[in-house]
Amino acid sequence: MSPNVDPRTKYTRPPMPLQHQSGQPGTTEPMQPRPDHGEESYRGSDRLAGQRALITGGDSGIGRAVAVAFAREGADVAISYLPSEEEDALETERLVTEAGRRCVRIPGDLRLEEHCREVVERTVAELGGLDTLVLNAGTQSKRDPDAAIEREEILRVFETNLVAPILLMREAAPDLRPGASVIVSASIQSFSPSPDLLDYAMTKAALVAFTRALAEEQGARGVRVNAVAPGPIWTPLIPATGWTEKVEHFGEDTPLGRPGQPAELAGAYVYLASEEASYVSGAVLPVTGGKHL
Known part of the structure; x- marks a missing residue:
């Protein structure tokens, strides 16, 4: 692909087709247009050769794009995901193994403490260690005004x-050696919160504080901690959020006039996991189509 591709028209621009997901967190198959995870476009160059990475929410969307990119850069990966996302996880596994790397699938619910422990233990046992921890799994739902959210939904x-x-960080810390990296999926919602994503935006703002505090602490151990702040990205989570008109115009308010694709985020995660970012810690890297943090 030419390096001079117009970023405004590289991918589909709104209006996006109306579509439906049966529930959270959504699956790839019914999406139109299909998200681009870099299946055809991402080319690796051994920037992560020999690394072992754990990616939560690695079955689809941003997580799948990161898994594909990491594998093509030479890393073995473990992915965690909900059991309902098995079909997407199998496709991610296929793409990783086609790149000649190992993929460990670990289904379960990260809201359970014992599962968080199992995810890290299996990753270390089956991959032989852990070099990069990608804390990416997340959920969001459209909320009504006046903070009218059921307590159970807030807790979820x-x-x-x-x-x-x-x-996950607590469980992984003993296995993170000097040179290891932790990458957190924050959001533009961390800085520019939408009222109808009230609780989600609160969590993403807190993850920025988590990143910065952890980076200060972990630096003494030689472990770097950074975050990526995606803007509007076309993933299954978007039509599963409960929007109708907002999906149709999703990403239209960015300077580039369209939503981003998962593949357009992968390079940011690769950079932060690589030796090229050896002096980068405590940073929040925006990938927002031009929207300001």
């Missing part, structure tokens, strides 16, 4: 988006 979002990353 907080436990998935906030509690699980802390538990």
Whole structure:
């Protein structure tokens, strides 16, 4: 592909077709247009050769794009995902193994403390160690005004988006050696919150504080901690959020006039996991189509 491709028209621009997902967190198959995870476009150059990575939410969307890119850069990967996402996880596994790397699939619910422990233990046991921890799994739902959210729904979002990353880091810390990297999926919602994503935006803002505090602490151990802040990215989570008109115009308000694709985020995660970012820690890297953090 030419390096001078117009970023405004590289992918589909709104209006996006109306579509439906049966529930959270959504699956890839019914999406139109299909998200691009870099299946045909990403070319690796051994930037992560020999690494072992754990990617939560690695079955689809941003997680799949990161898994594909990491594998093509020479890393073995473990992916965690909900059991309902098995079909997507199998496709991610196929893409990773086609790149000649190992893929460990670990289904389960990260809201459960014992599963967080199992995810890290299996990754270390089956891959022989852990070099990069990608805390990517998350959930969101459209909310009504006046904070009219059921307590159980608040806890579902907080436990998935906030509690699980802390538990995973706790379990992974003893296995993270000097030179290891932790990468957190934050969001433009961390800085520019939408009222109808009230609880989700709260968790993403907290993840920025988590990243910065952890980077300060872990630097003394030689472990780098950074975050990526995606803007509007076309993943199954978007039509599963509960929007109708907002899906149709998703990403239209960015300077580039369209939503981003998962493949357009993969390079940011590769960079932060690589030796090229050896002096980068505590950073929040925006990939937002031009929207300001």
